[in-house]
Amino acid sequence: MGGIFNRSAEVDFPQTGHLNLQIRGSMPSVPSMSKVLVDDFLEEFTRVSAGVIRSHATHSFRFGETSLSIPIVIDQTITYEECEFAPIDDKLSTLQLAIARNFIVYDKEEQIVRYASTSKTSFLSADDPCRTGSTQCGTHSSCVVEGLSFKCICDRGYQTDFITDAQNELRVSNCIDINECSSSRQHACHSFADCINIEGSYACRCKAGYTGDGYQCQKEQRCESLITCGPNAQCIHLEQRNPECKCKHGYAGDGQVCRRSDRIESETEDCRTYNLCDVNAECLANPSTQRHQCFCRAG
Known part of the structure; x- marks a missing residue:
């Protein structure tokens, strides 16, 4: 069975402040009474600009010991307040997070999923591939470390544009704006609002005769309808x-x-x-x- 997945977390660092985390996405279908197993995996987090850290990782999970592995692709963006006068240490541009001993169990009485794991953060054992690879990333994209290599990932609100080269093979061109207004699944505008696509995002505006912020719209009352x-x-x-x-x-x-x-x-x-x-x-x-x-x- 599938389900709605919501998660929010607040991470507090007593000396520097706190981070707010949000997760968006959809849950896969999970067979009833199945056991979810997640193998150990690595994630690399790259500082792409002041106050912005991004990560792109691919790993997998299984339904029991005999199940085939099902891939998971996770793109993460962490924003935080960074002192503009603090010196930048190139050694800290990318950190590696090792996740092991993943434990997932469903609590039937409370109807929640409990998740636990052990983790360790370390420096890269080799040179940061983004030091040279970032020159290959176009506008509206960032270079992130992925294993021993790198990957250019589009900024939020943009998607990869593919073109056909001389050998009739698809290759990445650049990142183009996503028109969130082309599908109701990609925006949160109210049914009585117009979706307006803007570069890298979108805006909502209530239709004529309605009032609100675009995400919630209600029928505008006119003097003619009052006593x-x-x-x-x-x-x-x-x-x-x-x-x-x-x-x-x-x-x-x-x-x-x-x-x-x-x-x-x-x-x-x-x-x-x-x-x-x-x-x-x-x-x-x-x-x-x-x-x-x-x-x-x-x-």
Whole structure:
């Protein structure tokens, strides 16, 4: 059976701060009552720029001792705050992580999967292949160490573009922008929002007649759909909020019942006490007078 896989972790280094980790992806189908075995493996983590570490690794898992190995490809990107004045040690540009004694068991009572392993971090035993290999990586890509060699992997929001060479063989050309808007599976925009593709990413914008941030959109309420305002009030459309009935200039009340106000602004009263502002003005704090006053809206 398959399932939804969510994982979040916070790694704290008392001297330098903490990292936030997120994992995205889908789970493979796992036969019921099967035992998942993961062999020992190595991962290399390469510092590709200030505050960015990337890794590309391929290893495998099995369903029991007699099962065929199933490959896993893991691309990781770690971002962190890095002191811009700290000296850069080339020896630390790539570190190797050895993972061994993987232990996976399903806790039926709590309905969770428990995972444990031992790990060890060390320097590369040979020269860093990315010191020379990085020159072969094009724009929107990074060089990461993979075993004794290197690999150019595209940045997030980009994908590998293949071309046919003179020998009619496919080879990597460069990294091109992914149009996340071409499929609903590649973006998180709301069903009542438009997906707008931008270089290396995308943006969401609610459709006309809807309001929200693009990831959540709801039907925009119009004055015509509200109950009728009082005779001395009018309906006002508010940005990112439902429209409201507000008393007209010179009247005070709740928008349904508005009474004529003969009060005017004084040194002790402000526009919050009575609705003294015009329909095209709003009541805002004035730091110089230490009270709220009417200011015309933009336009």
